[in-house]
Amino acid sequence: MAWYSYLIGAILIVASILIIVLVLLQESNTQGLSGAIAGGADTFFGKNKGHTMQSKLKKLTTILSIVFFVVVLAAFIILLFVV
Numbered sequence: 001m002a003w004y005s006y007l008i009g010a011i012l013i014v015a016s017i018l019i020i021v022l023v024l025l026q027e028s029n030t031q032g033l034s035g036a037i038a039g040g041a042d043t044f045f046g047k048n049k050g051h052t053m054q055s056k057l058k059k060l061t062t063i064l065s066i067v068f069f070v071v072v073l074a075a076f077i078i079l080l081f082v083v
Helices: 003-025 032-038 053-082
Strands: none
């Protein structure tokens, strides 16, 4: 095995563990039956959506998922053309 196989494998393992941790840290978006009947109490402009911890976790999860996808795609292309 070449050195880049180990590097790609390590990146994938670290990224997958971080994605799992970040998803588990996020709060649920469901409000239950009372939220479905009464509607959301918060308006879009009422909360500071861009600076909350949940929005930062969501952005980080999205970025890490994109990195994971790109590394898997690169690993497939390398496996397809090199081997």
